Amino acid sequence: MxxxxxxxxxxxxxxxxxxxxxxxxxxxxxxxxxxxxxxxxxxxxxxxxxxSPTHRYTFDGVGDVVADLIGGADGAILGGASLDGGGGLTLDGEDDYVDLPAGLLAGLRDVTVMVWVVRDGEGSYPRIVDFGLASGGEDPVEGEGGVGTSYLVITPSTVFDVRGVSALASDSGVRGEVAIHAEPTLEDGEIHQVAVVFDGAAATLALYLDGALLGSEPVGFPLSGIQDVNNWLGRSQFDADPYFGGRYDELRIYREALxxxxxxxxxxxxxxxx
Ligand SMILES: [Ca+2]
Ligand SMILES: [Ca+2]
Known part of the structure; x- marks a missing residue:
């Protein structure tokens, strides 16, 4: 029952x-x-x-291509990492990241981005997920000081008083950023589910950890305000941020606000x- x-x-x-x-x-x-x-x-x-998700990545197989089991939007693994053959992908926290195709958010009013990861790295503002656009445009050269101009982000840690897992969204750089900050920093070596929900109808952003709501904030722009040109796992639109170190087990993108x-x-x- x-x-x-x-x-x-x-x-x-x-x-x-x-x-x-x-x-x-x-x-x-x-x-x-x-x-x-x-x-x-x-x-x-x-x-x-x-x-059903619109896109689903289980990180199965081997090699340097992350297969989308549903939407055909396969991603490229860069920086020397490769699928581990055991259903996961470990990024080294130095220069590894996944470049997913642009336009995953195109035409959507709402989206839920859900990921299972084990963190194995340090630093502030590494990106578990960063879908957006940088000042250097598409695939900007690293080291030129680029900053994010619009983005939807999951990061495990920031520099604020509450410095744990956070969701960020903006259509206009830091100035227009909506942020949800929470305590857990995901440094316990355990696998965690993190989900960010952009609810365009309700105009809210919400962050979940292991199925529990951590916070919700009003958002003053539509999802279409985020230009998802650089859809990255592990790399930030902001050049100064460190790369994410850890293992991905699954990523899902739903076209609904779950x-x-x-x-x-x-x-x-x-x-x-x-
Ligand atoms: Ca590397
Ligand atoms: Ca997996």
């Missing part, structure tokens, strides 16, 4: 008791009541059946599921 409480408020309440279930058990249970739930802008997202309970359900189900 699946306990479903107050699903009409699903998007605002991550304490909902969909708790430890996985999508398979929910589908066979009495979860039909969840149909009217929704945390996204249009209320079409239920909490017990996850939508409800909190849906993010939690994805965390409970785990990566590498069919």
């Amino acid at each position: 699946v306990l479903l409480l107050g699903l009409s408020g699903c998007g605002a309440d991550v304490e909902i008791a969909v708790g430890r279930m996985n999508p398979a058990s929910a589908a066979s249970g009495s979860g039909g009541e969840a149909g009217s739930g929704g945390g996204g802008g249009d209320g079409t997202i239920s909490c017990d059946v996850l939508p 409800a909190g309970c849906a993010v939690e359900a994805a965390w409970n189900a785990g990566p590498d599921r069919p």
Whole structure:
């Protein structure tokens, strides 16, 4: 029996008791009541059946190409790293990164970017995810002091008083940046799910860690304000930032603003599921 409480408020309440279930058990249970739930802008997202991602990267195989299992938007691994043959990709924190195709956010009102990673590195503002554009344009030369002009970012640590995992979004550089800062720095050697949700209808940015909401902030620009030309894992649009060191297990991009309970359900189900 699946306990479903107050699903009409699903998007605002991550304490909902969909708790430890996985999508398979929910589908066979009495979860039909969840149909009217929704945390996204249009209320079409239920909490017990996850939508299909638009892009999904499981980091399986070997070599230096990261395959998109759904959308055909394969990425190139640069800096000398390669897939480890065990379903992951480890970046060295020195110069490794993944360059995904431009335009992953094009035409979207909402997006959820969800990633499973193990951090193994230091520094402030390394980028687990950085989709955006730098002052140097597409594929800018490193070392020329480029800065981000628009971006959607997940970083495990910053330099603020609250200096842990953060989400950043901007359509106009640092000046127009919306930021959510939280405590955990992901330095425990464990695998973590981090998700950023840009809800264009509600005009909010939200950050989740291991299925739990860490914070939400209003956003004063549409997702189309972010020019996702340099869609990178491990590298920042800001030249001064360090590269991310750690292992990626999975990356998903949904064209919906997932409800909190849906993010939690994805965390409970785990990566590498069919
Ligand atoms: Ca390298
Ligand atoms: Ca994997």
